[in-house]
Amino acid sequence: MKLSGDLQAFEGRIGHRFKDPELLVRALTHGSISSATRPDNQRLEFLGDRVLGLVMSETLLRADPDAPEGTLAPRYNALVRKETCADVARQVDLGTVLKLGRSEMKTGGRRKQALLGDAMEAVIAAVYLDAGLNAARKMILTLWGDRIDTVEEDARDPKTALQEWAQARKMPPPTYVETGREGPDHAPVFTIRAELSNGHSATATAPSKRVAEQSAARALLKQLESKT
Incomplete structure (x- = not known):
């Protein structure tokens, strides 16, 4: 072959x-x-x-x-x-x-x-x-x-790291909003936006809400790090 x-x-x-x-x-x-x-x-x-x-x-x-x-x-x-x-x-x-x-x-x-x-x-x-x-x-x-x-x-859980970042700055915990869902019921794909009270946010897509939330948190952390 x-x-x-x-x-x-x-x-x-x-x-x-x-x-x-x-x-x-x-x-x-x-x-x-x-x-x-x-x-x-x-x-x-x-x-x-x-x-x-x-x-x-x-x-x-x-x-x-x-x-x-x-x-x-x-x-x-x-x-x-x-x-x-x-x-x-x-x-x-x-x-x-x-x-x-x-x-x-x-x-x-x-x-x-x-x-x-x-x-x-x-x-x-x-x-x-x-x-x-x-x-x-x-x-x-x-x-x-x-x-x-x-x-x-x-290795650290990105959602925990993002929450600690917010707490260290006396901000409320981040929120996670489902902004989209695609695909069939047996294989859905979720889009989640992680948001902070200071207006910063990041979005990620994954086949489970948990993974999408983690990915969004990680993306937001990288965004915040690039601004420091």
Whole structure:
């Protein structure tokens, strides 16, 4: 099987050439377009999540040999959460090669955080099955890059951090307003605006209210930091 030009370009972006190209095709196949002869990426996603977890656990332990579990856990969670996987997926333009059904494409599936995060985990599994743990580790550490070095500042819950920012300035807690909801009932996408009493606000979109609120809080924090 020979990969198309766009998939070959994607191989270049993730830094791995597949000996078995079908693994990559499967990793990029969403359930909305799967069939009896074209399996989706759910099983690979399951495996990739575990491979990512192992690599990040090893990396964090080596980076800080004296850190207790209570310190390592939030760092780990920040690195393996779906939001981070989706960010990495956007970094390598995974959405442009994701294979989706018509309904998912119509509802913006190539931009959905859950789909991108799942597919990134599936790609990790595909590399692991194609070339082993060392190849998967190399790709993960390269793509996650500076996120690993700066994980300490990303590990805190952004909603808590935003509330603490407001309290330190004797302001009321931030509010979160749902400004939009799209997609089918089984796969809604929420748009949330985080607001402060001083008029500053930021908006984010995600497949769950909780994740959208966290993303909006994080975006607002970055906005506030840029003004200081």
